[in-house]
Amino acid sequence: MLHRSRTVRLGLLAAVAAGIALVPMSPATAASPGYIRVGHLSPDTAAADITLSALAGGQVLYSLTGVGYGGVSKYMTLDPGTYALAMAPSEDGSNTPLVNAEVEVVAGGAETIAAIGPNASIRLTTISDDLSAPADDNARVRAVQASTTSDTVSVATADGTTLLDAAAFGEVGDYTDVTPGSTDLTLTGDDGDASASVDLEGGASQTVFVLDNADGKLTALAVIDSASVTETPVGGVATGGGALASSVQTGMQLAAVGTVVGVMLLGGVLALALRSRRLSPRRHRA
Numbered sequence: 001m002l003h004r005s006r007t008v009r010l011g012l013l014a015a016v017a018a019g020i021a022l023v024p025m026s027p028a029t030a031a032s033p034g035y036i037r038v039g040h041l042s043p044d045t046a047a048a049d050i051t052l053s054a055l056a057g058g059q060v061l062y063s064l065t066g067v068g069y070g071g072v073s074k075y076m077t078l079d080p081g082t083y084a085l086a087m088a089p090s091e092d093g094s095n096t097p098l099v100n101a102e103v104e105v106v107a108g109g110a111e112t113i114a115a116i117g118p119n120a121s122i123r124l125t126t127i128s129d130d131l132s133a134p135a136d137d138n139a140r141v142r143a144v145q146a147s148t149t150s151d152t153v154s155v156a157t158a159d160g161t162t163l164l165d166a167a168a169f170g171e172v173g174d175y176t177d178v179t180p181g182s183t184d185l186t187l188t189g190d191d192g193d194a195s196a197s198v199d200l201e202g203g204a205s206q207t208v209f210v211l212d213n214a215d216g217k218l219t220a221l222a223v224i225d226s227a228s229v230t231e232t233p234v235g236g237v238a239t240g241g242g243a244l245a246s247s248v249q250t251g252m253q254l255a256a257v258g259t260v261v262g263v264m265l266l267g268g269v270l271a272l273a274l275r276s277r278r279l280s281p282r283r284h285r286a
Contacts, residue, residue, distance in 0.1 A: 031079065031080065031107060032080075032107040032108045033077045033078060033079055033080070033105075033107070033108075034077075034078055034079075034080055034105035034106050034107055034108065034109045034110070034111075035075040035076065035077060035078070035109070035110040035111070035129075035131070036052065036075065036076050036078060036083075036103060036105060036110075036111055036112075036113060037072060037073045037074060037075045037076065037111075037112050037113070037129075038050050038052070038064065038067075038072075038073050038085065038087075038112070038113050038114070038115075039071065039072040039073070039112055039113070039114035039115070039209075040067045040068060040069055040070070040071045040072075040087070040114075040115055041069070041070070041114045041115060041116045041146045041209060041211065042069065042115050042116060042117055042118065042119055042122045043069055043118065043148055043211070043212045044118055044119045045069065045089075045098065045115070045119045045122060046089055046090065046091060047066045047067060047068045047089075047090045047091070048066075048067050048087045048088060048089055048090055048098065048115075049063070049064065049065045049066070049067070049087070049088050049089075049090050049095075050063070050064040050067055050073075050085070050086070050087050051063050051064075051085070051086050051088075052076060052078075052083055052084070052085050052103070053083060053084045053085075053086070054083065054084075055081070055082045055083055055084050055102065058084070061076075061078070061083070062076045065090060066090050067090075069211075070209075070211060070221055072112070072114075072209075072221075072223045075110065078105045079105070080105050080106060080107040081104075081105055082102055082103065082104050082105070083102070083103045083105060084100065084101075084102060084103070085100060085101050085102075085103045085113055085124070086099075086100040087099050087100070087115050087124075098115070098119075098122055099115055099122055099123060099124050100124075101113075101124045103126075109128070110128070110129040110130075110131045110225075111126050111127060111128055111129060112126070112127040112129055112207070113125075113126055113127075114127065114146070116146050116169075116170060117148060117169070118148050125170055127144065127172055127207075129207070129225050129226075130175055130205055130225060130226070131205070131225060131226040132205065132226060133203050133204060133205055133226050134177050134203065134204075134205065135203070136202055136203040137180070137202060138177040138178070138179070138180065138202065138203075139177070139178050139179070139180035139181075139200035139201055139202055139203075139204060139206065140175050140176070140177050140178075140204070140205040140206065141157075141163065141175065141176060141178055141200055141205075141206045141207070141208060141222075142163060142172065142173045142174060142175045142176065142206075142207055142208070143155040143163035143164045143167075143172075143173045143207070143208045143209075143210060143220075144170075144171075144172050144173070144207060144208070144209050144210065145164055145167040145168065145169055145170060145171045145172075145210050146169075146170070146209050146210055146211055147169070147189065147210045147211060147212050147218055148169070148212055149189065149190070149191075149212050149216050149217070149218070150189030150190040150191070150218065151168070151169070151190055152166040152167060152168055152189070152190070153166075153167055153187060153188065153189050153210050153218065154166055154167070154186075154187075154188040155167075155173070155185055155186070155187055155188075155208065155210060155220075156185065156186045156188075157178055157183050157185060158183045158184045158185075158186075159178070159179065159183075161176060161178050163176060163185075163208065164210070175205065178200060179200075180200050180201060180202035180203075180204075181199070181200060181202075182197060182198070182199050182200075183197070183198060183200055184196070184197050185197070185198060185208065185220055187210060187218040187219075187220060189218050191217070194217050194218040194219070196218075196219050196220035198220055198222040199222065200222070201224065204224055204225075204226065205224070205225040205226040206222050206223060206224050206225055207222070207223050207225055208220050208221065208222050208223075209221045209223065
């Protein structure tokens with residue numbers, strides 16, 4: 001009876017230790033999520049409410065209220081699949097969507113879904129994002145032509161690096177590695193040149209949206225796509241991959257720490273079992 005009781009007790013301890021070792025690994029073994037953020041880039045469209053819902057059943061998964069022109073959300077984490085995105089005027093009680101679309105979320109992918117164009121012809125466009133970060137001594141940047149006041153737009157950094165070259169409305173430039181820091185962009189449209197100052201963060205990937213200011217002139221909005229920093233950026237516009245990068249990095253760190261702790265505990269239980277067996281009295285037949 002003594003031998004059986006000890007065996008059951010040690011078996012339970014070993015099971016608990018094994019559970020502690022395996023549970024923290026679940027984030028790594030689960031299906032990779034996808035990431036979506038949304039933007040309001042229609043200059044003459046009032047503030048809007050944006051919802052992201054399950055295609056089957058219509059359950060609202062994310063809801064953003066009062067998003068104004070130039071507003072870009074943080075990334076939303078979703079399982080791979082198809083979802084419904086709708087954008088409706090905030091001050092209109094009818095909740096009639098200005099635009100809506102089905103959004104496909106791909107495992108490990110990241111996309112920006114933006115409402116662009118004047119209100120009369122507003123539409124949703126999908127932009128694929130790069131969440132990888134460059135080396136710390138570089139900044140990675142691209143530009144998107146979302147201005148409605150110029151047929152084509154060119155964008156260049158202060159050192160002459162071209163981000164867009166006579167880009168038509170809706171065109172997306174390639175990511176380019178540049179020197180980090182504050183830089184004055186030259187925005188060239190139909191009415192000549194305009195300038196906009198942006199901060200390009202070292203070790204981060206960013207998108208510069210070319211927009212229209214209140215006077216109908218060209219301006220620029222820089223939004224972080226990804227960052228190697230551990231501090232989560234704050235604010236309603238200049239946020240995005242930084243928060244994502246931090247949460248993914250933290251999850252990986254917790255999984256690794258949990259696994260090490262679990263293995264250490266399991267090793268301790270096994271050592272205890274061996275020691276207990278050596279010290280227990282042996283029973284002899286009469």
